[in-house]
Amino acid sequence: MFDSSRSRAYHCSSDSHNQTIASHCFELVKRAQPQFNICGLESSYTLDKSVPNIEDRVTKAIPQELLYACRFWADHIEAGKCAPALVEQLQDFLSMRLLLWMEVLNLNQQMESGTECMRMMIKWCDQLEAHPELVKLARNAQQFVEAFASNPVSQSTPHIYVSMLTFWPKSAPIAKHYAKYARGPVHAEGMALEQRQLAHLATWAFAKGIGSMTMSHDGLYIALAVDRDVLVVDSSSGRVTLGPLKGHPNVVQWITFSLDGTRVVAGSTNYDTYYATILGWDTRTGKTVLGPLQLDGHTNSIQCLSFSPDCTCIATGSEDKSVYLWNTENGEMLHHLGIQDPVSATAFSPNGIQIAAVFAKSLQIWDRNTGDTTLGPITTPVQAYFISFSPDNSCIIYGSNESIYIHALDGQSEDTILRPVEGYTYGINCIGCSSNGRYIVSGSGERTVCLWDAQNGNLLLGPLEAHMGWVNSVAFSPDGACIISACGAGLVCTWDARQRNLTFSPNNASLDGITCVKFSSDGTRFVSGSEVGTICIWDTHTGGMVIGPIKAHTSRINAVDFLNNYVVSGSEDGNICVCNAPKGAVVVGPLEILPNRKVQAIAYSPDGKQIATGSDDEVDLWDAHTGTRVLSPLTGLQGSVMSIQFSPDGSWIVGGSQEYGNNIATWNVSDGKSLCQILDGHSHWVLSVSYSPNGALIASGSYDWTIIIWDAYTGKRALSPLIGHSDYVRSVHFSPCGTRLVSGSTNGTIRIWDVQTGEMVFELLNGHESFIISVAYSPDGARILSHSYDMSVRIHDARSPEERALSQSECEVGDWTIDKDGWVVDDRGRLLVWVPGILRKALMWSNTQVMVAPQGYVRLRFDKSRMGESWANVFSSDS
Template sequence: MKESHSLGISPTLSAIYNSTKSAGLGRGICAPGTRTSQIEQLLEWARNPEAGKAYWINGMAGTGKTSIAYSLCTELNKASNPNNTPKLGASFFCSRRILECRQVKHIIPTISHQLAQCSQPFQYALDKVLESDPDASTRALKIQFEKLIVQPLLEARESLPANFIVVVDALDECENEDHISEILDLILSPAYTLPIKFIVSSRPEPEIYERMMALVDKQPLALLVLHDLDAKVVKADIEAYMKGELEHIPLTDTQWARIIERCGVLFIYASTVCHSVKHGHETNTLNEALAALSMTADSASIPMGPGGDDAIDDMYTTILTAAFKRAEKSSRMQDLLETIISALEPITIHILATLLDLENTHQVEELLKPLRSVLNLKEATGIVTALHVSFSDFIFTASRSGKFYCTPRIRHAALAESCLCLIDAVEPKFNICGLSSSNQSDDEIEGLDRRVSQAISPSLIYACRYWSAHLCLGEHRERLVGLVSNFFSYRLLVWMEVLNLTKQMRFGASIVRDAENWCNERDVPEDMAKIAHDAWQFVSAYAMNPVCQSTSHIYVSMLPFWPRSRPIAVAYMPRTSGMLEPKGTAVTRRQQSLLATWKIFGYLVYSIGLSVDGTRIAASTTYAIALLDTSTGEEILHINNPQKKDIHDIAISPDGARMVFGGVGGGYLLDVSTGITTPLCAGRIPQVASVAFSPDGSSVAIGSPDSKVYLCSSDRGNLIIGPLKGHTGGVTSVAFSPDGRFIASGSRDKSIRIWDPKSGRVVGNPLEGHTDTVRSVSYYPDGSHLVSGSNDETIRVWDLKTGQSIMEPLKGHSDWVSCTAVSPNGSLIASASGDNSIRLYNAETGQIVLVLPEGGANGNRSLVFSPDSLRLFSSSWDGKIHVWNLQDIDPPYDSCPTDHSDIRCVRYSPDGLRVVSCSDNGTICVWDVQTGEIVLGPLKGHDQNIHISAVDYSPAGTYIASSSWDLTLRLWSAQDGKDIHGPIKGHTEHVNCVRFSPDSLLIVSGSFDQTVRIWDVTSGQQVIEPLRGHSDAIWSVSFSPDGSLVLSGSRDCTIRVWDMRTGQTVIGPLEGHGNAIISIELSPDGSQILSGSWDGTIRTWDPLTGQTISLMGEDREGVQALAGMQSAAFSPDARHISGELILTLEGHKWMVDTAQFSPDGSHVVSCSGDGIRFWDLTSFETYWKGNSTTDASEGALETPMIDTNTAPKSWTMNKNGWVVDQRQQRLLWVPCDLQTWFQPFPNDFVISRQNSLEVKFDQVNIGEKWTNCFRAS
């Protein structure tokens, strides 16, 4: 049976009316014989299919709303025939006392989940929705409602009961009034005709009252106002309820009459009185309880509406006065009471005992006894809560509670201290649940839930979850400064263990961020603030990535890769032992961690826009727009673009209520709360390139490819002024000045214009200087300067008073500048480019201060700073948003100019200690094979940015030869990089290949001009006439081992062997390949010719007969679809050229261009567009089963493999960044910004376009040894 997706919507099961947590709050049905007419009235409405779609139970505090709703749910659940009687479809009982039950965003997913349990057709329809949009439950409320409720209901309409009822209780107890209003608008909207009815209960709060009364005006029978009921009926119900509750209490008739009279018409009053009387009877203090109640005001004359609070206040005051008068330890009891009321979720007596440092739960129970009239203790669970939410309101309102007032800041500070002390005292302080191996994810560990429940107490869970919330809500105390500092320096990692093992890691980053903000708002030591910030980044990086699947990898993976200079590494690495030690320039030059990468689309993100407060980021693409929470990456709004046309730009209004976006289909305003879109200018602008809100949010500027600028109202989208004409090319970018007085526009006409948005006139002269399209314009925060980015690969800064560029154009990009931004503090200019890089410049001097690593960017399109200037958000062509930290910026590393150019060829030096490489941008570098550092070069001489096709080391190690598409060859000193002869000319077209003779005295080259030429190393002159015979470009050349023959391979699909003395063809043309031959070698003994071709095959030939000896690659699945075989080579002992292919060395991301054995045969070096890789073959020396070495064009290098039964340990990296062994056991997780440079086994080392990375697994504490990797203190 197909598994349902409905559990994937994360329902809040504790909100169901009869859940365990509901029972813990003391909810239940009405007392027998009470509220019967009201419940029957509700059932009658539910039975009537014509009665309307919603009903409101309205009542002041204490009027019994929840009991009625609970009873109604119980009655509806008894319905046995779904076709004729109303049936409960779902319930959601809101509560301030349960965190997840006071958030509106959980209501719709929870209702949808319950409906799926009631109806299989609904479940099938819901599964369809979730298959197409698995994250539907994280969307905006309107999208949630439509996808999780409306669509499945309409599809399952015919199979549902006629009267399917959903009950939502205590809606007023939810957070965020706007969200409450929004969900009511959805429930009441006439736009949806659904086979379902809603019953909502709440206090008559303004945001609810207005909407529900509008419903009642149309449906008078859809309202039950509990505080307007006939007082006699209510008093009779209260009397029946109390007699049931106090049935076994020996009360006289006088006493009965007195307490019933005191209760009047308030059920909460009656409930509290019953609680007090029963407690008095149980503790032999009944007369005292009755005497205390006799001192309260008579509530019989007090209405149930406004004014009822006075009676409740009087009752609570009386009960507390009596309780504290009897108490021997009043201060302890006050602490207990305030802790219960201030707790951020319902807590047990065990948690109370721990937080208050009491000896045991018996002490808690003794302290609770005098307070049982106002507090509810569930014996089954041990949870203690206020008897009613009105008691919490009373305690936290000084004017009502008087001497019993709880000062929140004092109590929260005390709770913060208790939580931090509890975390500090945890044992053990490392590996709290005794995980035996780091090779498994937490979900794979058998019996982990049992271990967690044994090792992690509910008290510790509460402390870990809420310590920073109490910290921020509390007053400042010097002791807290020390406790917080100790937490970050000594207990952060074990705290992360607890959160992760209890499935609460999603809260981790916000918990630490709250603590960091607390540090920043107070005069704490500087190093404490720094470690708090670093902890936020550390926790964020862990929680937002797949590494959080395994708790042990907090230590095994996160710590080793964390930059050594960062505070977390400084604090915790000295306590480690036998940790993995990532090495190489990727680690040493790592400028900062990439905080997060969020994959939101499967295709490019055109634009991103940030809300003014930095909490929301909007993204646009061809098919949709999305709104994300910047603290978690959670998608909170997703709207598909029905036109499926590119959305080029997007922006969020200053108040966050609206978004504007535009593209090929025009421009639109979007109401974030409703999801409703409004076309700009009534759709009269067919294409939009750029949009921007004015600082006050009243208007929107639009730049259009029609060369015009428009100004529209952000309210209705109507045109205010325009079109503004002046540009002679399409407008690509618009921006408002910070004061809203001007609009800047950049254009394909290479100019920038400034406009007055009131008059529509151009201000001053156009800003001119760019030599190509202006792609982006951005204002400085003070409005004095403007930044522009262009297709001419430069950024310019303009003085808006003079209209002149104030500094030299900012250079560094090697492709068009797609976006610019100025940090809110005015210190930085950021630019994104088609060259895949993001650069940051000093806004005053124009100097480059940071180049963000390419490992985290992939074709950058758009970027924006956070309001605090500490982070930068960038979008990329592969559907991702990257979040970068900009604090503690290091100066950029002056790396090799080949950073952004593909490496095309690589060759070993004769001693095997170096390799030489050539690149597309016309440079040559020599690298140390042990360190990955450049030891010579970049060697420059060939025409810049023109493809260098090949390089070779002379066998004597003296020279390096290079060939280029600039039609020349060059000879370099291998010692100092000197250009020996300058350009060696002769070829008339691109030179494709070059090789030295065995005696180092000659060079052979091949060209697009169809000739092979031989050159004298000493003079740089040709020694014989060009060798002619091929009918197409020459792609490969080489010498025979004795230097007497020259071999050539051509795009004409043939091979020729030439006599060096005569220049004549002595063998060939050899035919058989079906495409260009781009690699050619003669075996050391001269018995075989080896060739590799773009046809995907390798052939060996008999040089005497010209016949093919062997053919490899032909039978490999998909090989004919590959771009071709780029390189083939003999191993030094000539054994590995043919035979069975049984190993593929994977690691390159792009086509492998060349491969060569090291002189001693221990390694293979290969190069690709993603860098140079060294493959260690020594582990396989005694296990060769075949004798073939080839290389494929989709990033794989294939060599003979060992017998898998005797294979040494090996590893690969999967798509989630996990390094796994042959059994798929987790060894290590590699951070996303370093994954590009990680080498799979047997890859020994990597030199990429920017960096190198090496990780050794020898003698490290991982797997079952991981428990030795850390020493807690």
């Protein structure tokens, strides 16, 4: 029938008919009514699955012919090779009907078909060179659809409009075409929206940290090592398809799929044992099909383990200066490869014939079958911690925390060197290579992902930020279009590897690496010190930098204090500086007061005449104007003095140190004599001390997870220890009225305590994504300043949720939280809006008033938003 010479008058032109059907598909979508909220969903507060009778409603609202048109229009264009002939209809579809089309597919749980339509559409873009604006719109539409389909936001169809349009970059083609129809959307504002990296596709959160990650060879599934278990998830949605697969006695550290995808195999070991445990499962049934095998033979701890591509052989590298090769089926040792140093990493070649290892500053390759050396050992410029073969077997990729080296195995080409972006403190943890060998992806301890050109070493994309912990696994999809990364904080992120650095700009030196902060005396400003020795002054109401950066030190600033118009700072190299804040100038120093020692803590006396510093084993007093010593060192503490403070009347100093006993002391400022040493209290280091406003009490926060309030005159406990934090208490500070105490912990929580009873008043929802470094009340007690290892500084409303609720009207959205999937949820569990993973770190929570961070901030306003039962009025399309 399709052969014109055979069927003649009855000939059917496949191309022509497919073009006709594709055109009819577009017409069906165009004529569909209504063009918005096709299923008449009443509220945006719930997930689709929670809507009563949702399946019946979808069936009645969306006829089969419309569903067919939405699923297969792209297939017909592809089959008919007719994209240029349908340019006008494609333009109308993308600029007017895309969101309706997404509604239809999502309500029918067919978004996977939608992403495939978008992929096919992008293939035709080279046929549409005469229409560059349409090509831009098509590419942005693909990003929009993939971002929706691969994230939890797809669980609620109304949030195509309520959430996706809210956070989509305003300058992007999709926003330009559709945002003009929005009526009263959730209002989002802030610099982070403008700096959003469109390379980010999805973030999936898991309950526990991820130790390792791998992708199946067909790209359909991802296997995750989550604590002692293994999960298999869908690579397009993050949905768990298998698991948890159990059986490992220790945390799983290595994982792989078999070539045919029918097995997933994982290895675990304990650092104080000399054997590894191997288990394998059937990916269809979840049944154990391999092991548990114990690979027992090393005489020291196993540092690395790798699987051959066909999963028939395992290599282990150990501190005992050996590499062992094992039979995967029975655990039999095949070869013992002896070397001169402890092994850091091993890798099999893509064909499985060779095994490579790095150790000390050496690299060696063996034949897997014979155990004979085929290369090396050769000397490497660095001690490598990871290694991989290129897909074509032509190169070895290895590296350290600081750089990646690509070594050509032909022995003739020079090595290519890839170095991390300058300004990043923590190095590379892992690498992956694209299937064509042209690109390398790296994950870092800085919680970032980078894409590199393997030919010239240039950075193409990144550093990409969305992770909350060290990135320990990275991989490419088989087609190289997608990057997958996993971190120890339980997040998996997917990235568009086709993007390039269009929006990334280097971190502002005034923001990057803030190490310490302090309120000014009047609370209108706060000061920050940095990793690079700079001082900045910030407005506490706007978050804007008003003075700085002031180059005060040549090394890391560990502590600052702010009194009236002067800032004093102490640094890693034993120097102090005094800066005039209004002038932005250093007026004293830098003075090297403690050669070869660190200034860990610093404080002004209340009258501003003296400066106290804390260092190893002692506290020192200095003249604030000249920098000369006032008293002999104040001794009595052991270990580094981490926190010091003057009493409100300036007559006493309290200090806390990193010592198991004798870790809190007070001294008289006039003669340096110690009033008392508080011995019977903390069982671990003291990290923070604070005087109450009347000087009668001292609070201390400790490594032992407790807070103790002491009588400042007798050294006895005024209350039983305050217990509630589940990790180290890093910082404590009294409120100006003296009735409350704020504390911050390494587990990321901030708590407010009643000083009279020792009871917790409330936990301050803070939005930080890492441990708290410091907390402090503002001088008026209305706000709390917090500084976190996530590199952000936040200023919060100090009132409890109940106190805040009293000042809010009934129509206002009260305090809200954000769950692990990115949903902003109010106190009634209603879904207000979904926030993309790339923006959550920058999100200002409901009680956050000011935020200063390298990535900027995002502030949500719900006061004029049409949500919930009024969401149906949020969009009005002119069709």
